[in-house]
Amino acid sequence: MEEVRVRFAPSPSGEVHIGNARTALFCWLFARNRGGSFILRIEDTDVGRNREAGEVPILEGLAWLGMDWDEGPDRGGPWEPYRQSERLELYRQHGRRLLAEGKGYPCFCSPEELAARRAGAQREGRSSGYDRRCRDLAESERQRLRAEGRPHALRLRAPLEGETVVQDIVRGEVRFLHAELDDFVLVRSDGRPTYNFACVVDDHLMRITHVIRGEEHLSNTPKQLLLYEAFGYEPPRFAHLPMILALDRTKLSKRHGATSLQQYRDLGYLPEALVNYLALLGWSHPEGKEVFDLQEAIAHFSLERISRSPSVYDDRKIEWLNGHYLRSLPAAELARRALPFMRAAGYDPQPPDRLAKLVAAVQDRVKLLGELPDALAYFFRDDFHYDEEGYRKYLARPGAAELLERSREALSSLPEQDFTVENTEAVYRRLAESMGIRAAELIHPTRLALTGRTVGPGLFDIMALLGKEATLARLGRCAAGLRRD
RNA sequence: GGCCCAAUAGUCUAGAGGCCUAGGACGCCGCCCUCUCAAGGCGGUAGCACGGGUUCGAAUCCCGUUUGGGCCA
Numbered sequence A: 001m002e003e004v005r006v007r008f009a010p011s012p013s014g015e016v017h018i019g020n021a022r023t024a025l026f027c028w029l030f031a032r033n034r035g036g037s038f039i040l041r042i043e044d045t046d047v048g049r050n051r052e053a054g055e056v057p058i059l060e061g062l063a064w065l066g067m068d069w070d071e072g073p074d075r076g077g078p079w080e081p082y083r084q085s086e087r088l089e090l091y092r093q094h095g096r097r098l099l100a101e102g103k104g105y106p107c108f109c110s111p112e113e114l115a116a117r118r119a120g121a122q123r124e125g126r127s128s129g130y131d132r133r134c135r136d137l138a139e140s141e142r143q144r145l146r147a148e149g150r151p152h153a154l155r156l157r158a159p160l161e162g163e164t165v166v167q168d169i170v171r172g173e174v175r176f177l178h179a180e181l182d183d184f185v186l187v188r189s190d191g192r193p194t195y196n197f198a199c200v201v202d203d204h205l206m207r208i209t210h211v212i213r214g215e216e217h218l219s220n221t222p223k224q225l226l227l228y229e230a231f232g233y234e235p236p237r238f239a240h241l242p243m244i245l246a247l248d249r250t251k252l253s254k255r256h257g258a259t260s261l262q263q264y265r266d267l268g269y270l271p272e273a274l275v276n277y278l279a280l281l282g283w284s285h286p287e288g289k290e291v292f293d294l295q296e297a298i299a300h301f302s303l304e305r306i307s308r309s310p311s312v313y314d315d316r317k318i319e320w321l322n323g324h325y326l327r328s329l330p331a332a333e334l335a336r337r338a339l340p341f342m343r344a345a346g347y348d349p350q351p352p353d354r355l356a357k358l359v360a361a362v363q364d365r366v367k368l369l370g371e372l373p374d375a376l377a378y379f380f381r382d383d384f385h386y387d388e389e390g391y392r393k394y395l396a397r398p399g400a401a402e403l404l405e406r407s408r409e410a411l412s413s414l415p416e417q418d419f420t421v422e423n424t425e426a427v428y429r430r431l432a433e434s435m436g437i438r439a440a441e442l443i444h445p446t447r448l449a450l451t452g453r454t455v456g457p458g459l460f461d462i463m464a465l466l467g468k469e470a471t472l473a474r475l476g477r478c479a480a481g482l483r484r485d
Numbered sequence B: 001g002g003c004c005c006a007a008u009a010g011u012c013u014a015g016a017g018g019c020c021u022a023g024g025a026c027g028c029c030g031c032c033c034u035c036u037c038a039a040g041g042c043g044g045u046a047g048c049a050c051g052g053g054u055u056c057g058a059a060u061c062c063c064g065u066u067u068g069g070g071c072c073a
Helices: A018-033 A052-065 A088-100 A111-123 A139-147 A195-205 A215-231 A261-267 A271-280 A294-300 A315-328 A331-344 A354-365 A369-375 A388-395 A400-412 A421-435 A439-451 A459-466 A468-484
Strands: A005-008 A037-040 A104-107 A153-156 A163-168 A172-177 A185-187 A210-214 A237-241
Touching: A005 A018, A005 A210, A018 A037, A018 A052, A018 A210, A018 A237, A018 A261, A018 A271, A018 A294, A052 A261, A052 A271, A088 A104, A088 A153, A088 A185, A088 A195, A088 A215, A104 A139, A153 A215, A163 A215, A163 A237, A172 A215, A185 A195, A195 A215, A210 A215, A215 A237, A261 A271, A271 A294, A271 A315, A315 A354, A331 A354, A331 A369, A354 A369, A354 A459, A388 A439, A400 A421, A400 A439, A400 A468, A421 A439, A421 A459, A439 A459, A439 A468, A459 A468
Parallel strands: A005 A037, A210 A237
Antiparallel strands: A104 A153, A153 A185, A163 A172
16 A cells, blocks of 8 residues: 655744644644654745744644654655745746646736736626636747746646546545636746645655645645646645634634644643644544543544534633643643743742642642642742632631631641641641531631632641641731731 | 535534434533532533425435635635
């Protein structure tokens, strides 16, 4: 069986859009499932913002998600170079060939003329495609215009009748009438190739067997097929993935919040959660599993299970998944991943292994790494405010100060090294019993005194983590404050 | 505007003519656990866009409408 070769061809915009990440993932999963090659190609022929700098975040983003590639701009390969900007000579050669064989022709219309004619055509309700006026220019006329130094583009001499049928792996047969297609531009007058042209030349030269890309390229496919035919090349197989939409069913864009890999990373999403979620958008596990790792996805991936309808990106579900993966991490590993977030918030845990213990206390209470600094804030500072409602409910009442004082006193009998979860709890249970009240009546005011909050880890976990000194100090401070008011 | 694609609960999806009284997941609601909040367990809510066909039988096939999306830009 022929070796499968799949490419992912992003433009170096500096970040990886979530939809592109999904496309890359599906390409990669397919290649790996079939024991084929995954190739990275940078489509940087749009002059301007597209510089090499924009390419680095893309490579980093894919690697962060756990993907690797066999050929690419950073590591070369048998069909290099892997940047379109470095392949211009190849496009030129191919352009010349079509011209020589009469399958392409020079078009001397300027962009301004074309725009004006298109507007006119649309106003009169005619087809807005190119009117082919340069298609049959006499050779002498071409010579003359060329001699004048008139800039010209290269257009395909497309068939006027008939149809092109795209055999799409996910959509089946899709037919396009040639009458609807026009003599599209292959090479612009400044020498830059168009998307369709460069794509065909590269995919053929790089021996790509499967083109897996977003649905927005389905309409480009017949044009590319026409090009393969003009060159006499065998076309690859095509698979067009459904779009990813925002909740309002429009294209996912900046205004919908985070849309790039790096934004998700900065928010504290785990790559394993992101990649798992992405695998679920437009594809489903044959056994209906929803939580699985990359190895599992590779083992079961197939293009046949890709759905045809667009999917809406759901923040809730990926958050849940992220929480799931967060909870399954060993505390030390979670601490390692949390550290940059803690430092960014100005919290530097000392000694370093203390963070693992802290993080374990809130591990199933957060969904994102980015929530950890706040969830753990009171372990790093004692200048917090008391939650207003909690204050009213548990502290602003007669006897509250005394309650805290008696708690403090009871705890003070514990030696520093015995200030454990079990011992502090035993002390509290005993105290409550001797006072003839429920332990909860001690616990709630204490949590507020120690953390300023009404929610959080179990109180005795907090005490043990805080240590005797801080615990007693906060209890005393809170009681004193209540006495003053 | 032309062409193309799509349509199962709020969302992701299973479903390839009888296995469907439409299955799973997120969310939401309730209960249990419990010092709070989570997590976890249990239960519940909610869907085949509409209209015509084809067929003994349609979520599934065909046509149209509607709606969304894409490409030409």
